Structures are given as structure tokens and as C-alpha cells.
Amino acid sequence: xxxxxxQPVEVPKLVAGxxxxxxxxxxxPVLPLAFGYPFLPSAEWAxxxxxxxxxxxxxSAVFVLFMVLKRSPLIPGREAKQAPGLLxxxxxxxxxxxxxxxxxxxxxxxLIAGHPVELTFTVEAADSxxxxxxxxxxxxxxxxxxxxxxxxVPEDVRQRLTPxxxxxxxxxxxxxxxxxxxxxxxx
Numbered sequence: 001x002x003x004x005x006x007q008p009v010e011v012p013k014l015v016a017g018x019x020x021x022x023x024x025x026x027x028x029p030v031l032p033l034a035f036g037y038p039f040l041p042s043a044e045w046a047x048x049x050x051x052x053x054x055x056x057x058x059x060s061a062v063f064v065l066f067m068v069l070k071r072s073p074l075i076p077g078r079e080a081k082q083a084p085g086l087l088x089x090x091x092x093x094x095x096x097x098x099x100x101x102x103x104x105x106x107x108x109x110x111l112i113a114g115h116p117v118e119l120t121f122t123v124e125a126a127d128s129x130x131x132x133x134x135x136x137x138x139x140x141x142x143x144x145x146x147x148x149x150x151x152x153v154p155e156d157v158r159q160r161l162t163p164x165x166x167x168x169x170x171x172x173x174x175x176x177x178x179x180x181x182x183x184x185x186x187x
Contacts, residue, residue, distance in 0.1 A: 022056070023063075039179050040121070041143060042177050045106055045175075045176045047142060060098075061093040095146070102144050103144065110177055113174060115173075117178055119173065119177075121142075126153075127158070137151050138157075153183055157184065166186040170183065
């Protein structure tokens with residue numbers, strides 16, 4: 001050996017384990033949504049933790065790309081075919097990291113110490129048709145993507161709302177966020 005061979009970069013197992021745990025923690029906040037119990041972080045929390053969320057999201061995205069490329073390096077001449085998959089993996093890593101930083105903490109605190117609360121949010125849109133997974137949505141301003149809407153809002157409530165108006169979301173929560181049970185317009 002002449003010493004010029006490339007040596008694979010080794011990630012310490014502790015670092016890899018911690019980053020994998022961060023990735024999994026970032027995916028946990030999606031579970032309540034899947035079962036119809038949306039969690040909304042408070043607008044104040046979402047605003048104050050935004051920078052940290054972006055930083056953790058970027059670190060997580062880089063980690064995911066690094067781990068994917070370490071396990072299966074790019075094949076010369078096939079980079080263009082592999083690029084979409086890498087982009088999707090990076091976006092998933094970013095979303096999981098940001099979710100871990102911005103959503104996981106308030107959600108766990110709410111599960112442990114939550115009580116009946118009413119939090120006020122600003123309406124972004126109330127006239128969207130929605131989708132098969134989220135009919136009659138109410139979209140709220142200033143919240144992270146995927147955690148910025150309430151589904152199945154009664155039509156009589158949606159008709160009374162305008163962009164920039166305010167709603168009160170009622171449910172189990174804390175000042176950091178709420179598991180939405182109902183919504184009413186602020187008069």
C-alpha cells in the first residue's frame with residue numbers, strides 16, 4: 001500500500017446513535033396527527049425557537065446525507081438518477097431535526113403537564129377546500145409546516161373567519177402548545 005488510498009470517514013458510534021435518536025424524536029410529533037389529534041405549538045414558542053429549529057434541521061439533513069452516502073456511495077455516471085432520492089432524504093432529515101427542536105419538547109411537556117387551555121392564533125386561510133386527509137382546514141400563521149392547520153373545522157366557523165383574524169383553539173395544553181379539540185372565532 002502506498003498510503004494514497006481513500007479511507008472511509010468513521011462516525012463515532014455515540015455520535016451516530018445520538019443523531020439517530022434525534023432523527024427518531026423528530027418523527028414522533030407526526031404520530032398524533034396520524035391519529036387525528038393535532039398538536040399546535042404556540043405562536044410565541046414557534047417564533048422564539050425558529051432559529052434553533054433551522055440549525056438543528058440543517059445539521060440533521062447533513063447527517064442523513066452523510067450516512068446515506070457512507071452506506072451507498074454515488075455510482076459514477078448515475079449521479080443524476082440518485083439525486084432525487086438524496087434530496088428527499090435530506091428534506092426528511094431537515095424536517096425531522098426541525099420537528100425535534102421545535103415540536104417535540106412542547107408536545108412532551110403538554111402530555112405530562114397539560115391542562116385545559118385556550119390559545120389564540122392568527123388565521124392565514126379559512127377558505128381552502130383541503131384534501132382527502134384534511135377536509136375543511138383552517139390554516140394558521142407563524143407555525144411550522146405540517147403543524148400549521150386544524151382539519152374538519154365546522155363550515156359555520158370557517159365562514160366567520162378572515163385572513164389576519166384571530167381564533168381561540170381549545171384543548172389540552174400549556175403556554176407552549178395545545179392538542180386542538182375545538183376552535184372558536186375571537187369576537
